[in-house]
Amino acid sequence: MNRTALPALLIIGALAVAGCGGAPSGHAGDHQAAPSSTAASSTTQPPASGSAFTIEYENGYRTVVTFTAEQLGRLTGQRLEAGTVEAVTAELGKAETWTAQGKLAGYAGQLSSAARAEQSRIKRTLGDLVSGKADRLRAHIGHNRHQTRAHFGTEHG
Secondary structure (H helix, E strand, C coil): CCCCHHHHHHHHHHHHHHCCCCCCCCCCCCECCCCCCCCCCECCCCCCCCCCCEEEEECCCEEEEEECHHHHHHHHCCCCCHHHHHHHHHHHCCHHHHHCCHHHHHHHHHHHHHHHHCHHHHHHHHHHHHHCCCCEEEEEEEECCCCEEEEEEEECC
């Protein structure tokens, strides 16, 4: 191992242990501690039959979840189409939508808060899902022992 690699590895390890996760986003409800059941590192887990989400990545500090149009229908009870974008967005902003979702239930407050704060981004993504310009809605949940925050975005295949 060269002389610069060891110090770099030590610094990266120290940052990982310290849970450096960036600055808070300012969203209400974003600053709660993460649920105690954070999992070990993993990558894409295929959705269970009838699942309302797919966990793309998960470790003790970050969870990335995606939702296809079909999965959003299961999650919200609304079939995603041009005329239901507003209704699906409204459902994502309700904590009750998330509380029955297994691993995501512990993040219900952060996910619903982020969905309300990021409505215009979600509506654009849902419109892109309907028109075929996007493949999935993505939720990024940053969590450590001090705070948890969530954000939504677009996932292109």
